[in-house]
Amino acid sequence: MARLHNKKKKAFVKPAVKKQQQAGVDHITGDKVPKSFVFARGKLPGPLKQLQTDLRKLMLPFTALKLKEKKRNNLKDFLNVAGPMGVTHFLILSKTATTPYLRVARTPQGPTLTFKIHDYSLAIDVAKSQLRPRCPQDLFKNSPLIVLSGFGSGDQHLKLTTIMFQNIFPAIDINTVKLSSCQRIVLLNYNKETKLIDFRHYSIRLQPVGVSRKIRKFVQNHQVPDLRNLQDVSDFVTKAGYGSESEADDEAATVTLASDLGRVNRASTKSAVKLQELGPRMTLQLIKIEEGLCSGGVIFSEYGNGGGNKNKQENEEDVEED
Template sequence: MSRCREPKDCALLREDYLECLHHSKEKKRKISVKPVVKKNQGNVDHVTGDKIPKSFVFSREKLPGPLKQLQMDLRKLMLPYTALNLREKKRNNLRDFLNVSGPMGVTHFLILSKTETASYLRVARTPQGPTLTFKIHEYSTAQDVAQSQLRPRCPQDLFKNPPLIVLSGFGSGEQHLKLTTIMFQNIFPAIDINTKKRKISVKSVVKKNQGNVDHVTGDKIPKSFVFSRGKLPGPLKQLQMDLRKLMLPYTALNLREKKRNNLRDFLNVSGPMGVTHFLILSKTETAPYLRVARTPQGPTLIFKIHEYSTAQDVAQSQLRPRCPQDLFKNPPLIVLSGFGSGEQHLKLTTIMFQNIFPAIDINTVKLASCQRVVLLNYNKDTKLIDFRHYSIRLQPVGVSRRIRKFVQKHQVPDLRSLQDVSDFVTKAGYGSESEADDEAATVTLASDLGRVNRASTKSAVKLQEIGPRMTLQLIKVEEGLCSGSVIFSEYGIVGDKKKQEENQEEDEDNQDDDDDDLEKK
């Protein structure tokens, strides 16, 4: 072997084949070092060309337990470009972190601190700033958010990629807001929407969100929470469960309530889950009440429940109660009657109940999805609202019950008591079959529905009550969510009465002054 370190120094030894072979191998080995440069390219943002932003999340003083958990949550949020298990010691100062940040490529510091009055978060650009100092008014840790959800979701691979950043309301043009925008935009890696991976991920998100959008109105599908405020007796608890089943499938059927939960807890959860309405049951010494509220800012309709029957009570009063398993897979239709008097509170009631269920398009709706209907009938004389819940059933006209059951169930009938098969076909059915032949209750189907009801044939529409049943009276309308000014009150608005009395007193005072002036003249 040659003692020369470089192949160029071996020019005089070219005649030696082994020496030249040795230096050719050395040259290939040095060329193979180039992939190290490719590894370093992984720290460069392919969109901006700059190095990928990395961060340190640490504290400057001793933090209480919740703030320590918040610090750990911020580290997880900044993954994968942060030090999750960054160790801090009392003797470490800011210069120590700054000395380490350079070789490690750290571009930002997130520093938590606590004073006697409040907690603070500093977001700083290394090594020369600037630094934004934020006062933390309220905060919830990731554990608190997960405990407030019915089905918390946090898969293991969720933090393999950095998050997207969305800024809203920072476009006022003020200098400090512009600086805040630039700081938070640069704290996460930039994305290129034209890259293949980003395109696929964005498309999947759009498809998931399309399932929550009403294809008729273009708005998000209304969802609801049904819960109580205060302790309810047994029958009212059953009524609450029946209302949850009525609002299916866009409600939380197994919503858990605790004594320490207040209205703000439900409101905080409603936003991420897309909940648009609250149905709140309560009980006083005089009567039970039902509040129907629009989230997050109202209005709120307060109904007094004069009478009610649960779904179980309705089923026990029927000879043949009907409630198939797939009855609640689709939302019910809504029918309002008697609300067209033009009064403001009735218009508001109409809009509220129309928007509490998804809208339908009569040109594209599938008949198989129309299985339930909610009927609200307003009586002008008594000012009461009859609340009913029915299931919709179609039966072919002119077909006996025996034949219909045979076609639907495909079961071999019992013919032992009959002399001939024709007896099974021609034998009269039950007396209630005459109701199906009523012309007022028949429709001509545009498409096939099931095995019995065929297109362009007449079918009888039958409604069977499934409950719950309520008799309601609108007593108050509040502008906000269970708060705010009173828009309508059945017993009169106290504020308006006071204003009327004040105006009458002013008019009387003005008339007295005019009379005094006339007497002087």
């Protein structure tokens, strides 16, 4: 007699997944988180290639740090890839026979701002000029803050410049932002007389007011200090030279923290805000604004109609169009 076996079917239980914020969406504005491509059109000399690398690092974490470029790639190739990847802005470096240019464009339909690069310094050059360069790896885990100065003259082209740079980085909510995420800042200062823009990139750090560097290092690193040459442990704190190690406290540059930040910066205590330049450093001049993506009607031209046409020809020498 045949024996019957009851085969129990195993029920598949779908693992619980925590609801996460929609990827790629800014929780403040509800818009897409700004992402960028930084690339070149045409052949760049060595220093400008390094500037391209520095700009990619500055735009982290929402950029393609290792974006591969080929000579046969044209602007439409980058645009076709940008859509699926959620890229909202292009930063395009190019160079004519005489001058380098930087174009900042909104995808997919513009506008495009063209800047003439008068001067620039690479991040490595900025670091070499400093006694104690500081650039920890976790510095680039969050986007930099953006501060613009001198753009409020009411001119239409300056308003467009302000909007472009404000939207190139994610927005922040001052009521909910974590202090630990505010580690970098990009400063743009417009000089009305020279019509030049100073572009600077700094790291932000806080130091407790009235505490020497030795004490800060001891608290942060938990390393036993070298006390062999001291008579008493109190000499470590009161040792001569304390004033030189503790930078002068500027009341205008101090803040009272709302929450703890690290081991030495505690809530409800005063801390001094210190900016240390990271680079790259650029001096830019806005020379043209186009309606489209590197094309279309000219909204603004620094050189008027004649100069604008000449400049347009120079800038598009290195841009391949299908």
